[in-house]
Amino acid sequence: MDISRDEQRVLHALAQGGRIHPIKDERGKIIDIECYNRDGWIMTQCDMTLFRKLRRRGTIASKNGGPYLITRRGILMV
Numbered sequence: 001m002d003i004s005r006d007e008q009r010v011l012h013a014l015a016q017g018g019r020i021h022p023i024k025d026e027r028g029k030i031i032d033i034e035c036y037n038r039d040g041w042i043m044t045q046c047d048m049t050l051f052r053k054l055r056r057r058g059t060i061a062s063k064n065g066g067p068y069l070i071t072r073r074g075i076l077m078v
Contacts (some may be wrong), residue, residue, distance in 0.1 A: 003077055006045045011049060013037040014070035020051065021057045021067045033068075040045065 002010070013019070017038035022030040035046030051068075054060045059074030070078075 001006045006050055007054060007059075008078065010043065010054065011070060011074050012034060012049060014044060014060065014068075015075055018043070019067035019069055020046065022062070024038050 010018075013035070013052075018036055021034045021036065023032040023034065025031050030070045033046065033048060034048050035043040037043055051060075053059075054074070055068070059071055059077055060068045061071045
């Protein structure tokens with residue numbers, strides 16, 4: 001599977017210990033995200049479109065309502 005540069009950068013940052021925090025509305029729907037690298041800096045290339053793409057491909061996942069982390073499939077793609 002071919003991935004873009006931005007996808008590769010985000011997955012690489014997540015593989016090193018980064019995370020994606022979803023911002024939800026009062027109904028629990030994700031309206032925005034904040035992507036952090038392992039040092040706590042916000043990554044600007046990660047937007048909602050890229051987030052949806054990564055989630056749809058199964059490269060990131062959330063457990064028990066926590067932040068989104070890289071999955072085994074995501075590690076294999078990097």
